[in-house]
Amino acid sequence: MSLISDAGSGGLSRATSEQLFDNENRDLSLNERAALIDHFQQVRRETAALTDPLTAEDMQLQSMPDASPTKWHLAHTSWFFETFILRDALPGYAVFNRGFHHIFNSYYNTLGQPFARPDRGLLSRPSIEQIFSYRAHIDRHIEQWLIEEDVTADQAALFTLGIHHEQQHQELLLMDIKHAFFQNPAFPAYREDLDPFPDDMDDVPPIQWLQVPEDHYTLGSDGEGSVGNFSFDNEGPPHQRFQSAFRMASRLVTNGEFLEFLQDGGYREPRLWLSDGWNHIRQAATPGHPQAPMYWREIDGEWFQFTLSGLQPLDLTVPVCHVSFYEADAYASWAGQRLPTEFEWEVAAWLYCQKDARDKANLLENRNFQPIAEYASPDRHIQLLGNLWQWTSSAYGPYPGYRASRDAVGEYNGKFMCNQMVLRGGSCVTPRSHIRIGYRNFFYPHQAWQFSGIRLAGDIQ
Amino acid sequence: MSLISDAGSGGLSRATSEQLFDNENRDLSLNERAALIDHFQQVRRETAALTDPLTAEDMQLQSMPDASPTKWHLAHTSWFFETFILRDALPGYAVFNRGFHHIFNSYYNTLGQPFARPDRGLLSRPSIEQIFSYRAHIDRHIEQWLIEEDVTADQAALFTLGIHHEQQHQELLLMDIKHAFFQNPAFPAYREDLDPFPDDMDDVPPIQWLQVPEDHYTLGSDGEGSVGNFSFDNEGPPHQRFQSAFRMASRLVTNGEFLEFLQDGGYREPRLWLSDGWNHIRQAATPGHPQAPMYWREIDGEWFQFTLSGLQPLDLTVPVCHVSFYEADAYASWAGQRLPTEFEWEVAAWLYCQKDARDKANLLENRNFQPIAEYASPDRHIQLLGNLWQWTSSAYGPYPGYRASRDAVGEYNGKFMCNQMVLRGGSCVTPRSHIRIGYRNFFYPHQAWQFSGIRLAGDIQ
């Protein structure tokens, strides 16, 4: 059985950006350009909309080297279009501000040494007004380019990459502001007006086990597609894998279940932990604070969790989130299970996701900004897409046959293929048009500021 | 000869805050209250005025743990009045915001664990508007207190301490924003409209040596004074010292002289350096950057220095500034001289300062924000007050008979009497009514973000 062909006829199709359009030298039609403009404008508006609740001072914050200020996200995503599209493709284009090239380059060493990442929060100038002017400047010129110039399929692919790049930064923007606000003893809310737990419920149904039979599967994007389909280069090429039989949990692990692990002494039992994980949690321990997921706080014997709606009592029925890979793996050991490989996750998703899984998933547009308890609704109980990124036991590496291109855009994915673990599925802060079954997210095993959760798996003898 | 009696009849008199008013239990007269209101309002206005060139984003910046955001200075100085005056002295006073007590406490452990200093830049909330409201609230209630309530001499002394505390933070505010702006590759100017080198000149006159004879001197504030006179507790009590004969330089070391030291290999010759200084400069070395004073930059073979007016070509005729104690000491060794002790500095100042020295000095109100070349003017060539703080060879410690009080205000000075070196004289960012000959400033020997310079001294056999 070849999943990729099934998938092609099914819901979620995939294509690499390089081959997004059938003939890379041909020029795009007017319809295709109009679709690109639409997508671009929609994503740019969404980015700006996410900053509505924030002040200029909020947008200045950088609370750790891994995070960036909101301002910087706004400018860097514009820099991407300027650097990779406008400077080459739009005749006569004048760079908005020459100084921006250094400070808004993220990690493209090919383009010169980037500004030191931990210092991004020190750039009070340019001001947020100047950055919004920069965005408007880029918007205007991108539209001019799409309307007035010939656009090749290659350029369109690169441009589409830029749109998805901005969507990644929408998620980062929310992750980062959440982390920054958490440092403030007043625990400010990003949104005061939302119910973070819309589907609150009394009972969590027990985990059911989805069975997957042994077989040879073909996974990986072949890069064929049409406008609107997209995948990153790290999602391909297609390749065969043999998969033995396994089972995967029907739902994510809940706060209540994780609290049991904690109360059973899970954080004090080295046998449950990977060696690096055990060392990590011992070093990260703060005297006087019990170890727990990143945003949990115990106050006078009660557990709370910090959310984008501020500090809230811990809801035991929703999925546990902001756990590191080490925590996810230790929990799975404690539960007598294991995490799925990224291939197991993907095969299960192709087999079990309904056609409208993405439409029904708890994603950015739902404006929950939190995982929800969605077991009640029988038709979407699998939660494979949305809600939380799910740690897999797979180290992030190249698929067989993968080669990164050696130009600047080649630094996008390939150079991170070491020391990180794959997460799958998207989260409550992932844009809907950005997620797909084949999507490979990756973080270091100690990181937890992303919206990550735990799905269990096991062997079938 | 007793300097203190001379001084009493001379220009600059001194008094400890505790004994500023003759009878600590008596209530203040209306005139005295009016004078306090005047001083308070003038200082508060000055603080606000210093923020005029800054945006909300600028005021959010914290570029190192030693520095604080402008915002934080604005709030902390208000917190000081609220905590040490209003909460006790104004009946019915309602604290502006209970959360502020934790976040705007600087280092008064007696009042509860302060918010972690390196994280002050992460407080985007309260907003700058809220902080200005906080200031207005404090202003209003302080005035109410001074007008409506009985004010004891003790309270007036504590209140005067609060005013001088705010003046210290005016200087810190400028030091800190300079450091923050220096991190920005665009090197923004705090003030675009000023000539940083108003007295630029071609020739620097050679150093002349001020002679001071051997004698017994009495130094130290006795705390007697009247309204408007003030000194910190660390400036007293009066005590005798025997001083052997010495000489002190008539002017500060210039950029040009320090550049000679640098070009002579001064930073590469361990014999010139204190052991800790040598270790420090080796650890602080950045590959590819020649070692130099903190705000110097060599660009394409030319030397520049960063100022509050932005990056400027290095003016060789003005005093070298932002040098650490280690650099000052190594320079003195290279020049075959030494630094003065703080007692030598003070004796020379009492003997050589003219009556109007403070009026003529380059201080904050001059709005130079930079040391100037003031040798041309024969009547003020000594530069003992203003322009730059001058490193002394004296470790900061208690004067004989000094004891810090054990309440919260007792943490003001005494607990820092270890590992730091005394600087004397005030600088171009020190408020005029804040400086005096007996003033003891102190910094760690590696620090250089304060406006510090070098005055040489030597023995007379």
Added chain:
Amino acid sequence: MSLISDAGSGGLSRATSEQLFDNENRDLSLNERAALIDHFQQVRRETAALTDPLTAEDMQLQSMPDASPTKWHLAHTSWFFETFILRDALPGYAVFNRGFHHIFNSYYNTLGQPFARPDRGLLSRPSIEQIFSYRAHIDRHIEQWLIEEDVTADQAALFTLGIHHEQQHQELLLMDIKHAFFQNPAFPAYREDLDPFPDDMDDVPPIQWLQVPEDHYTLGSDGEGSVGNFSFDNEGPPHQRFQSAFRMASRLVTNGEFLEFLQDGGYREPRLWLSDGWNHIRQAATPGHPQAPMYWREIDGEWFQFTLSGLQPLDLTVPVCHVSFYEADAYASWAGQRLPTEFEWEVAAWLYCQKDARDKANLLENRNFQPIAEYASPDRHIQLLGNLWQWTSSAYGPYPGYRASRDAVGEYNGKFMCNQMVLRGGSCVTPRSHIRIGYRNFFYPHQAWQFSGIRLAGDIQ
């Protein structure tokens, strides 16, 4: 094609320790016990022999937290037998020294908190004489146990693990003493009397490409075997893999080839490096030292390398060794190739290794203590076994179906399955009876004090 069956009938067979003997509850025959005694004695003698060139002071050295003193290796390997065998299996056994349990436990958290690893070099007591007494005590009682007591198959498997554990520490002992001696400016030699480059030659033949066709392969140890066969639990269980066609280099990369990379600016070109690798080499840079493999030194324009025979001129014809994964990966990028996966390496080894590959390989018993140029000899030019461990592009993780046991011995392998990369093949300091094709060694990608080299691979379209 199932490689595992071929292998079973071929040269190198494998078995997990748990299932080394066919029926775990049966007792061993006299012949089987005699074989165990032989193996044990041979390995214990070899360990002691490796310390012959060392003084008591040498054996005290610990030059970094990753390394251990020779003394500690000698004691820890004995502690392993005492803890996992004698305390349970030999009636009336009296522990040699109760204090040893804490200090010679390496990382078995299950057995109590181990002594801090970086402090092992601080244990001057027990003395080396006491440690040799400890070894003699263990030897005597192990022999007593094997002669006098019933020995179950389970116990024999655990005991065999102890023997292989000691062989691992033979290699570590040499790695660690090499690192320690390298810190001494006199660059002492471990052995003065050896020719480190016995096969020195003028010409290095060009790389040939071994072709491997696409197929389904079964890899992984099934744990069946007889006395004398052994594999670690991480080498199984058997499982299918689909492998697309690929090619692998016939020999390792040489010093001369790596020097070309270096001289071509390989260490200065970020495009060649993984992101973490680039960060690592920038942080590890020492001003004034060109970046190069760990034991290379440039002295007056000439390149040298430190070996167990002291500092030697760099021989361009022998394989480059002591490279990190980051260096290996960057070299492969520069050469337009890639590293093999561990599965590719293993499939190629099963296909191309001759029956006597292990007998002919440059392993510990050859006493070269260095990789040699062995291309001249056509019948062993493949160098798959011995000479140097070969970095693969595979992150170290569990094979499908692997589960670590949850007792103390279960900490042996499983808990390290994160953040490390697999190396294959054994090295010039690996004991001959310890290596096999299926052997999975693992180190962090930045580590280079192990004897690691580079073998290139590539796709076949």
Added chain:
Amino acid sequence: MSLISDAGSGGLSRATSEQLFDNENRDLSLNERAALIDHFQQVRRETAALTDPLTAEDMQLQSMPDASPTKWHLAHTSWFFETFILRDALPGYAVFNRGFHHIFNSYYNTLGQPFARPDRGLLSRPSIEQIFSYRAHIDRHIEQWLIEEDVTADQAALFTLGIHHEQQHQELLLMDIKHAFFQNPAFPAYREDLDPFPDDMDDVPPIQWLQVPEDHYTLGSDGEGSVGNFSFDNEGPPHQRFQSAFRMASRLVTNGEFLEFLQDGGYREPRLWLSDGWNHIRQAATPGHPQAPMYWREIDGEWFQFTLSGLQPLDLTVPVCHVSFYEADAYASWAGQRLPTEFEWEVAAWLYCQKDARDKANLLENRNFQPIAEYASPDRHIQLLGNLWQWTSSAYGPYPGYRASRDAVGEYNGKFMCNQMVLRGGSCVTPRSHIRIGYRNFFYPHQAWQFSGIRLAGDIQ
């Protein structure tokens, strides 16, 4: 009153090394040479004798960057004589081993970059046998020089400095091996055969206060003297000081008194601590261990202290030792007293020490290796010399008129005159012929591995 003249006619006279002999160009007499040989041999024998209880492995230990291996002390003191005497003064002298110059240079940057201090423990070669050969070689040639060559007064002064330098390292050797043995969980004893508390007693007499009247005093060595008298350059030149009236405690603070401080919450009350001290103890805190002096351990509710005779129950009647300046200062605050300045300490010592104070003091030759309770004996109850170094409140700096020489020996003292605090009096591990009233020892305020204790002082109004 001039103390220095009193002292000259009294017990302890002092002289700087440079002026130890009346005419620096004259040659020494035979008697003078014989005295130098005697002193040299006695000190060299004592150094060797201190290593008797140590194995080669013990002598290899370096437990922190501040400490050095015994081996290194043995070699470095010999290197000092070779470098500063033999290479210049003995015609035809051949250096023992050219490699030693780099590795046994401590901190004389003038002589080339010293071997990295934290790596001294990594030098297993040269062996301890080679180092004893080195010592014998130096001994032989020093004797040859003193017998056969003309010896100028200047050379004799430098040579005498070398002898006192070696005595300093005798104390360091014991401090360092104590620290190293403390890292070993078996807490080995340096000497098994000694009673660490020979004067154990039931009652500690209350502190009496020694009164010192206000006066002008002349302190500081004038460098005049005869063979056998010696002082370091930092002890001069003579200079006047005005001292107001004060009182000083008749005895040191005991373990019992310090335990009261600890049990009263002294380590948890920020008001008692200097700011840097409070930060230091918070950073140094180990979870699960109560804060206490360096070598104290609480085991099952009982307090022990580590001594050179191993771990012993805490004797409440002996002076508390191994406290940092921060701890001494905090204790004094808690007790409502203060520490003396170094000048107060010296004035009190000149006034109150009996002529035979040094003879009766608990010094190295007593072989207690621990402070003792010596209050019982009325004629020596002042404990100013011996037992423990006593922290003063004086930062270590130059006396008025002090200038370090700029050759290599000039690095001996002057370059450390920053960030350290003066201790006075000598300790139970200080050689008798090495200590004197004017002796200025110095350590960083956080350090506690030296034998340091607490003497209280106070003002007299």
